[in-house]
Amino acid sequence: MNAPAAAAHLLPEIALRPVPQALLDALAARFGGQCSTALSVREQHGRDEGSLQAPPPAAVVFAESTRDVQDALRLASEFGVPVIPFAAGSSLEGHLLAVQGGISLDVNRMQQVLSVNAEDLTVTVQPGITRKQLNEAVKDTGLFFPIDPGADASIGGMAATRASGTNAVRYGTMRENVLALEVVLASGEAIRTGTRAKKSSAGYDLTRLMVGSEGTLGVITEVTVRLYPLPEAVSAAVCSFPSIEAAVRTVIQTIQLGVPIARCELIDANSVRAVNAYSRLTLREEPMLLMEFHGSPASVQEQAETVQEIAREFGGQAFEWASTPEERTRLWAARHSAYFAAVQSRPGCKAITTDTCVPISRLADCLLESVAEADASGIPYFLVGHVGDGNFHFGYLLDPNVPAERETAEALNRKLVARALALGGTCTGEHGVGIHKMGFLLDEAGAGAVAAMRAIKQALDPKNILNPGKIFAF
Numbered sequence: 001m002n003a004p005a006a007a008a009h010l011l012p013e014i015a016l017r018p019v020p021q022a023l024l025d026a027l028a029a030r031f032g033g034q035c036s037t038a039l040s041v042r043e044q045h046g047r048d049e050g051s052l053q054a055p056p057p058a059a060v061v062f063a064e065s066t067r068d069v070q071d072a073l074r075l076a077s078e079f080g081v082p083v084i085p086f087a088a089g090s091s092l093e094g095h096l097l098a099v100q101g102g103i104s105l106d107v108n109r110m111q112q113v114l115s116v117n118a119e120d121l122t123v124t125v126q127p128g129i130t131r132k133q134l135n136e137a138v139k140d141t142g143l144f145f146p147i148d149p150g151a152d153a154s155i156g157g158m159a160a161t162r163a164s165g166t167n168a169v170r171y172g173t174m175r176e177n178v179l180a181l182e183v184v185l186a187s188g189e190a191i192r193t194g195t196r197a198k199k200s201s202a203g204y205d206l207t208r209l210m211v212g213s214e215g216t217l218g219v220i221t222e223v224t225v226r227l228y229p230l231p232e233a234v235s236a237a238v239c240s241f242p243s244i245e246a247a248v249r250t251v252i253q254t255i256q257l258g259v260p261i262a263r264c265e266l267i268d269a270n271s272v273r274a275v276n277a278y279s280r281l282t283l284r285e286e287p288m289l290l291m292e293f294h295g296s297p298a299s300v301q302e303q304a305e306t307v308q309e310i311a312r313e314f315g316g317q318a319f320e321w322a323s324t325p326e327e328r329t330r331l332w333a334a335r336h337s338a339y340f341a342a343v344q345s346r347p348g349c350k351a352i353t354t355d356t357c358v359p360i361s362r363l364a365d366c367l368l369e370s371v372a373e374a375d376a377s378g379i380p381y382f383l384v385g386h387v388g389d390g391n392f393h394f395g396y397l398l399d400p401n402v403p404a405e406r407e408t409a410e411a412l413n414r415k416l417v418a419r420a421l422a423l424g425g426t427c428t429g430e431h432g433v434g435i436h437k438m439g440f441l442l443d444e445a446g447a448g449a450v451a452a453m454r455a456i457k458q459a460l461d462p463k464n465i466l467n468p469g470k471i472f473a474f
Helices: 003-007 021-034 039-044 066-079 131-141 155-160 206-210 244-256 269-279 297-313 325-336 338-344 360-377 403-422 438-445 447-460
Strands: 059-062 083-086 103-106 113-117 122-125 178-184 190-194 219-226 233-240 263-267 288-295 317-322 350-357 381-386 391-398
Touching: 021 059, 021 066, 039 059, 066 083, 066 103, 066 178, 066 219, 083 219, 113 131, 122 131, 131 155, 155 219, 178 206, 190 206, 233 297, 233 325, 244 263, 244 288, 244 297, 244 360, 263 269, 263 325, 269 325, 269 338, 269 381, 288 297, 288 325, 297 317, 317 325, 325 338, 338 350, 338 381, 338 391, 350 403, 360 381, 360 391, 360 403, 391 403, 403 438, 438 447
Parallel strands: 059 103, 083 103
Antiparallel strands: 113 122, 122 219, 178 190, 178 219, 233 288, 233 317, 263 288, 263 381, 350 391, 381 391
């Protein structure tokens, strides 16, 4: 680990820019009740689900249209004041923290479904709509949006952080599923990127540039995404294993054999124990795989039988099948509640969560060494992962009043990321860089690539007002 990364894993020094009263007055005049300076509202918009903290923004503007976003950015640009886009608030790496002060721009009220093009398998929405709301809106078409990061995140936020989740092994991530965007730049100008066509060779791929830019290049105001036909048959299963290695070897062989599994999630014994207590379940408290198969009834049965046979070779047992929606919901509740269950398992704790992604062939090496280090540290932890595509998450549960525990957790995080990079992986598979992984991005991409990113940022946002202090420092 080089020096920049070792020093950049914690919250950078707070350097608040002044927010002139003249700007607050201008925002109040333009937005009226859509602008708030109440402390409770500002505090709500000055944090995410991560463990880092910073002072709240000076004001919150609730946008209801693209025009609102444009006017807010024009005013902020005039005064050189930062703007932090805000939606569901479910990010984990400090994306929403006002580390340089400024205003929070909340797009939650922008929740319209603008057009459904069922014949083309696309839908265009405003950024504040959540993935569950989107699927409810399109369910009568026989289509669905598959990206499921666990939290009921907003579509705009998912695009901004290049989210993925439990279905990524079959359906890909937001990178593959966002076709077009409307984005408001720092100047207040709205641009459109991409089209509803499945492919294009026209110019720079600005859509891919904006997807994953974490609010540092523009504010997303419309998103066009791919939809998929609801599968004819869906079956889910859980299987317990004698060890994490046995579970991971099962996953690797399944993927290498080309089984088109839709979901494949690992939950370690610590997570299962916490979920049982949290959700009053009776799952075997051993490492567990949660799997889901999509397709025709015959293909689903064939996939499931193949995976079950592979699992038996590695000691998998206690298969439990679920074919009805109610049964599948019960099984997946264990995975989706894992974070909150783990946090409640140690009252008063804070969770430092991290994720990495490695080539599937190196998954066992990365996971097993990281588990051994976590066990030796004495810090309570939980492990979950979208292991079908080599992505996994550690959560270290620490007492916020014991600095040594945070130091230990951060040291584990640094070792985990260094290991993933050495194995040809990435410092973050889906959480994004935010604040927490700024130094690790330098390790992964190199100084030249980060300098290119800075150049793009400076070209599109010369006053550095769009979510400053995230991804990289100037």
